[in-house]
Amino acid sequence: LSLFQCVFRACARSSCMKLGIAAASSKVLGTSLCRLLRRTPAASSRCSVPAGRYSLDTAASACPLAAVGAAPAQRLRHSPSPTRRAPIISTRQPLRTRTMASLAQQIKDGEMPTWTWQQSMIRVKDINKSLHFYKDVLGLTVIDRLDFPQYSFELYFLASLPPGEEYTLEPGTPEAHRYLWSMRGVTLELTHNYGTENQEEFKYHPGNAEKDGFGHLAVAVDDVYEACAKLEEHGMAFKKKPDEGRMKGLAFVYDPDGYWIEVIKRMPGPSGLPYFTLAQTMIRVKDPKKSLPFYTDLLGMTLVRESHFGDFSLYFLASLPKGFDVPDPTSEEASPFVKRELYPACVPILELTHNHGTEDDPDFQHYNGNDEPRRGFGHLGFLVDDVYDACAKLENAGVSFQKRPDEGGIKGIAFAKDPDGYWVEIVKRGWEM
Numbered sequence: 001l002s003l004f005q006c007v008f009r010a011c012a013r014s015s016c017m018k019l020g021i022a023a024a025s026s027k028v029l030g031t032s033l034c035r036l037l038r039r040t041p042a043a044s045s046r047c048s049v050p051a052g053r054y055s056l057d058t059a060a061s062a063c064p065l066a067a068v069g070a071a072p073a074q075r076l077r078h079s080p081s082p083t084r085r086a087p088i089i090s091t092r093q094p095l096r097t098r099t100m101a102s103l104a105q106q107i108k109d110g111e112m113p114t115w116t117w118q119q120s121m122i123r124v125k126d127i128n129k130s131l132h133f134y135k136d137v138l139g140l141t142v143i144d145r146l147d148f149p150q151y152s153f154e155l156y157f158l159a160s161l162p163p164g165e166e167y168t169l170e171p172g173t174p175e176a177h178r179y180l181w182s183m184r185g186v187t188l189e190l191t192h193n194y195g196t197e198n199q200e201e202f203k204y205h206p207g208n209a210e211k212d213g214f215g216h217l218a219v220a221v222d223d224v225y226e227a228c229a230k231l232e233e234h235g236m237a238f239k240k241k242p243d244e245g246r247m248k249g250l251a252f253v254y255d256p257d258g259y260w261i262e263v264i265k266r267m268p269g270p271s272g273l274p275y276f277t278l279a280q281t282m283i284r285v286k287d288p289k290k291s292l293p294f295y296t297d298l299l300g301m302t303l304v305r306e307s308h309f310g311d312f313s314l315y316f317l318a319s320l321p322k323g324f325d326v327p328d329p330t331s332e333e334a335s336p337f338v339k340r341e342l343y344p345a346c347v348p349i350l351e352l353t354h355n356h357g358t359e360d361d362p363d364f365q366h367y368n369g370n371d372e373p374r375r376g377f378g379h380l381g382f383l384v385d386d387v388y389d390a391c392a393k394l395e396n397a398g399v400s401f402q403k404r405p406d407e408g409g410i411k412g413i414a415f416a417k418d419p420d421g422y423w424v425e426i427v428k429r430g431w432e433m
Contacts, residue, residue, distance in 0.1 A: 103324065104162040104345040107184050110321035113300030115390070117319040117350065118427070119157065119381035120217070120281040121189035122259060123204050126197035127154065129256040130190055134158050137234050138219055138261075138276045143187055144180040145171040152194040157187040160346040163272030174433075181383065181431040186319075186348045188217070188278060191378060204376040205369070206258040213366030213420060214377035215353060216252065218262035218280035220343040224249055227263055227276065259376070267336070269344030279343050281380070282351040283422060284366050287359035288315060290419035291352055298397055299382060299424075301350065302326060304342065305334040315352040318342060350380070368421045379415065379423035387414055387428050 124130040134140045140158035147154045157180055161167055169176040180187070196202050207214035221227040224242050228251050231238075239252035239260055251263040264279060285291040295301045295317055305316040306329045316338060320326070327333035342349065358364045369377030384390040387405050391414050395401070402415035402423055414426040 103320075103341050103347065104164075106321040106324055107162075107345065107347070108165075110324070112184055112321055113319060115298075115300040115319070115382050115384055116184060116429075117186050117299075117301065117348075117380065118183065118383045119187045119189045119379075119425070121191055121378035121381065121425075122217075122257075123191045123193070123376055123378060124257050125192075125199075125202060125204060126256060127156065127190065127192035128197070130192070131156065133236075133255050134188065134190070137231065137236070139274050140188065140276075140278060141167050142171050143167065143169075143183070144176040146177075147172065149194075154192050154194070156190040156192070158190070158278075159183070159185050159187045160274050160277040160348075161185070162346040163270045177433045178430070181427065181433075182429060185346060186278065189378075189381070204257050205374040206260065206376055207369070208260060209374070211365070211367055212369075212374065213284050213422065214369050215282035215284060215351075216260040216262050216280070217255075217278070218264055218282070218349075218351075219276040220264050220266035220279035220339075221276055222266065222268050224251060224263050224265050227251075228253070230275075231263075257376070265339065266343035267340040273344055274346075277343055277346050278348050280349045280351050282353060283377075283420075284353045284355065285420050286354075286364055286366060287419065288313065288352065288354045289359070291315075291354075294399075294418050295350065295352070298394060298399070303329045304349070305329045305338050307335075311356050313354045313356070315354070317350045317352070318347055320347070366420050368423065370423060379425050381425035381427060383427055383429040385429055387412055387426050390414075390426055391416070 131142070135142055135158065139160075141161050143157045143159050145154065145156050156171075169179055205212075207216070228238070228242055231253050237254045239254060240247075240250075242249055242251045242263075249265065252260045253263060255261055262280065262282075266277070266279070292303065292315060296303055300319065301317040302320045302324075303315060304318050304320075304326050305314075307314045316329075327337050338349065341347075367374045369375060370379075391401070391405055394416050400417045401407075402417055403413075405412055405414045405426075412428065412431075416424045416426060418424055
């Protein structure tokens with residue numbers, strides 16, 4: 001365990017934990033509120049979206065949370081859509097009639113990309129309060145627990161499991177460790193440094209201040225209003241209730257550390273689906289023309305939806321099985337696809353929020369959550385077959401590193417930096433602790 005302990009000692013103390021609350025909970029408005037984008041095929045197998053400002057049809061519908069984290073002078077500036085990979089459209093299985101069970105089965109048995117998103121990490125002050133919220137109130141399953149008393153910190157990994165999957169392993173056991181580093185789902189990693197719960201004035205930074213990168217986590221439910229009533233019964237405090245503000249039908253609740261948890265609607269799922277399912281991690285990005293190729297071309301994620309509004313854009317990505325057909329991410333089918341197939345199959349989304357104009361400011365930079373006094377969100381984490389090979393390919397692509405596999409006292413894992421400086425942990429799939 002010594003190597004593993006050292007690894008996570010570095011993680012915990014370097015303040016890695018990211019969760020982005022984005023400039024716009026307006027994703028729930030749906031594509032009906034924005035002008036549909038026309039696609040122009042390119043000479044290669046890529047397509048480009050015509051440059052221009054994409055605004056809401058009705059100005060009064062603009063999201064009140066849209067520009068959180070962007071400099072005021074940058075909120076109304078023009079930003080062309082980035083070039084992106086053309087999506088695959090199925091000709092064999094109609095997207096409108098396919099059930100979410102097919103996706104859950106393909107994730108379980110199908111071939112996944114070399115890179116798979118495996119974790120989003122945030123730091124928490126009081127692990128007992130956080131576990132009560134995420135496990136007892138939101139119903140996430142504790143997959144594993146890693147305790148390092150000699151370094152005074154502990155880690156908990158929680159996830160939403162699809163219907164029919166029963167988790168019987170005991171967190172903290174070798175069997176749970178093996179499951180954790182081989183799983184195909186996405187976990188929420190809670191990092192707790194001993195003693196913070198006893199420090200009255202201690203607190204982590206939950207994001208959403210000026211230039212903050214991390215925005216929020218999200219959970220999906222069948223009925224937002226009913227879910228919020230249940231959360232109120234548990235004494236949870238809200239940033240926004242479903243009928244408050246101009247954005248109806250969605251809510252933001254606070255976790256014990258003040259992180260924003262968005263409550264969004266999904267299509268009703270199969271019997272046995274958890275009441276709440278982990279649905280999103282949102283971070284803000286400066287330039288989607290750089291961020292999208294990083295996460296899609298280098299890390300193998302699939303762009304499943306994008307929405308463009310007057311002063312911001314949203315991009316939704318997921319780790320999906322190879323060959324799994326998705327609709328055009330700019331089409332009317334994209335939003336129902338996410339709500340109908342991804343959320344009920346317990347497939348979370350990485351949401352990238354771009355406030356238009358930040359890409360034009362050479363001095364603009366988001367805070368990544370790992371520096372005082374804004375420590376809170378820590379990192380994203382991905383599993384790969386070969387850490388050294390994965391890092392070599394990233395380095396050849398010009399990616400910078402916080403830590404390479406053989407640097408420091410911890411060998412075999414790495415932390416790359418995405419274009420905004422967010423830390424991306426790279427861990428070997430099946431890692432033996």
